[in-house]
Amino acid sequence: MNASNPVSDPLILLVSADEIDVLTEQFLRYEHDYDVRTATTATQATAALREAVESGQAVAMIVTESELSDQDLLMAMHEWRTLMPTARRVVAIPISRFASDSVALRPYLQKGKFDTYLILPQGRRDEEFHYAIVELLSDWGATVAASVIDTVRLITPDASPLALAIRDFLDRTGFPHRTYPPDSPQGQEALALYDGTPSYPLVHLSSRPFAEHPIIAPTSVRELAALIYGRPSDIEVDTVVDLAVVGAGPAGLAAAVYGASEGLSTIVLESEVIGGQAGTSSMIRNYLGFPRGISGMRLGQRARVQALRFGARFFTGWPVEELVPGVDGAPHTLVTAGGSVRARAVMVASGVAYRRLGVAPLEELVGTGVHYGAAMTAAREMEDRDVYVVGGGNSAGQAAVHLARFARSVTILIRREDLSSTMSKYLIDEIEWNPRISVRSCTEIIDGGPDDSGQLGWLQLCDVRTRVEERVNAGGLFLLIGAAPHCDWLPDDVRRDDHGFVLTGRDVPTECWVDDLPPENLATCVPGIFAAGDIRSGSMKRVASASGEGASAVSLVHAYLEGLRVPPAP
Incomplete structure (x- = not known):
């Protein structure tokens, strides 16, 4: 089907013996942008995928009926994933077998052997079916496919750390972009417009604004x-906003949405990328309301659009350097290098950063094979490499699963005996099934260095029990090891615990209580300053809990602002 499409179009492969006509009709709407082909047996499907691999054609999706005529479905899925690990895999179940097949397949869905199962459409315009298909294609396009649009062009002769960081920023903010060398036609066009001697990377912003x-x-x-x-x-200069939110992770975005929707003039200051640390997660599968999961990037983008719709304003790239508390109900002042903001209430939701590994030779390779966080853009560079992930939390597990779509092998390094106490069960099951991922327990990194090209080339591992060392080849290292709070800019009046996390509610020292009563649950000891999310002492360090705290704190902000409007009793 769709033989007129060029080979460069990504492949959607439909596999079924009895229901191929139904699938063919349903996927007519995708023929303009994809090379939609059919196979009636698993053998034919495997041959089509091998052909795509040999020709270099991208495979976006495989949609298969729940029963195949010549091979066990799960065996076929395993083979197809080995051939094309980045393709999204969907099982379409006829409604007559849905009750039985869905129950039989559910354990394998939980282990990540395929992305989702759906009821085979019974007629035209089954938009619930197509909503799921488009969602998966969108996720594939954002994390795997090279953009065909270049609203932003990155001109660089090599993959420098800064070029990679800019690409990651553009990916996470949803700006379509492509990278070109200086001697390309696009590079020459940019150089002709640039005034002066170029220093790379150059960024060509082609849109009208x-x-x-x-x-x-x-x-x-x-x-x-x-x-x-x-x-x-x-x-x-004379504007005082009701609520200033510092940090655009899940907690800050939730505060922006609820604050702006309830009539508060709201601004958000973010030092790096909207979405925060959660924005680097390739797929969050246990977030309420998203049965097929949602990437941190998508979650952040959607929340930002939602907040903008209610009137919130965002300023990205401006870290807060100082918070000057107001006195006796006067506005608080947030100082940045790009200007100051005055606000009646401040929500501290600046989140945390991953702790540094502390191995000097590897710190020098950050951006050239060594990455803090999931670094979704860098994952595409890991094809056919042996990659290591350090960390035992959900973010490390999500990063490992995503990297396994590209890398030859992924090894998770942890100091504990196993992952059971730090990672969700669904991720542990998915990792155990994936043949490309292994877990190496009771291990730490003590050294490392570059290869001949200057990229990361090797790591020195050490067993924490026996102190036996081993040198291994490594093409990538992703570090997701614990949390360090971002709050050096806060005044001393905002009390913190021994680890630097902000104290709120009953955790605030009793000398800060008023009339023997502690501050509200998410309030600090400074009136009008609140904290939510990972920055708060005692928080759960989960996306859902951070979002809940950000939303809940808005009611406390309302109560505080109402108190400012009521004159004090004589």
Whole structure:
């Protein structure tokens, strides 16, 4: 089917003996953008995938009936995943067998052997079916496929750490972009527009809003973010907003959505990328309301659009350098290099950063094979490499599963005996099934170094029990090891625990209580300053709990602002 499409179009492969006509009719709507082909047996499907691999054609999706005529479904799925690990895999179950087949397949869905199962459409315009298909294709397009749109062009002769960081920023913010060498036609066009001697990477912003600055040579990601999202000084000097949110992770985004929707003038200051640390998660599968999972990038983008719809304003690339508390109900002042913001209430939701490994030779390779966080963009560079992930939490598990779509092998390194006490069961099951992922317990990294090209080439591992060492080849290292709070900019009046996390509610020292009563649950000891999410002492360090705290704190903000409007009793 669709023989007229060029080979460069991504392949959607439909596999069924009895229901192939139904699938063919349903996927007519995708023929404009995809090479939709059919197979009536697993053998034919495998041959089609081998042909795609040999020709270099991308495979976006495999949709198969729940029963195959010549091979066990799960055996076929395993073979197809081995051939094309980045393809999304869907099982379409006829309604007559849905009750039995869905129960039989559910344990394998939980282990990640395929992405989802759906009821085979019974007629035209089954939009619930197509909603799931489009969702999976969108996820594939965002994390695997090269963009065919270049609203932003990155001009660079090599994959420098800054170029990779800019690409990761553009991926996470949803800006369509492509990378070109300086001697390409696109590179020459950018160089002709650039005034001066170029320093790479160059960023060519081709959309109309950036007509005054079409070509820039940013020295940091924050410089590019500030150009795209504006400066806090854009706010009028005499303006005092109701709520200023510091940090655009799940807690900050939830506070922005609920605050703005309930009529509070709301701004959000984010030092890096909207979505926070959660925005680097390739797939969050246990977030309420998303049965097929949602990437952290998508969650962050949707929450931002939702907050904008209610009137919130975002300023990205401007870390808060100082918070000056107001006195006797006066507005608080947030100081950034791009201007100051005055707010009646402040929500501290600046999140945490991954702790540093502390191995000097590897710190020098950050951006050239060594990455803190999931670094979704860097995952595409790991094809046919042996990759190591350090960390035992859900974020490390999600990163390992995503990296396994590209890397030859993924090894999770943990200091504990196993993952059971730190990682969700669904991720442990998925990791145990995936043949590309292994877990190496009771192990730490003590050294490492580059290969001849200057990229990460090797690691020195050490057993924490026996101190026996082993040197291994490594093409990538992803570090997701614990949390370090981001709150050096807070005044001493905002009390913190021994690890630097903000104290709220009953955890605030009793000398800060008023009339022997502690502050509200998410309130700090400074009136009008609240904290939510990972930055808060005692938080659960989960996306759902952070979102809940951000939303819940808005009611406390309302109560505080109402108190400012009521004159004190004589």
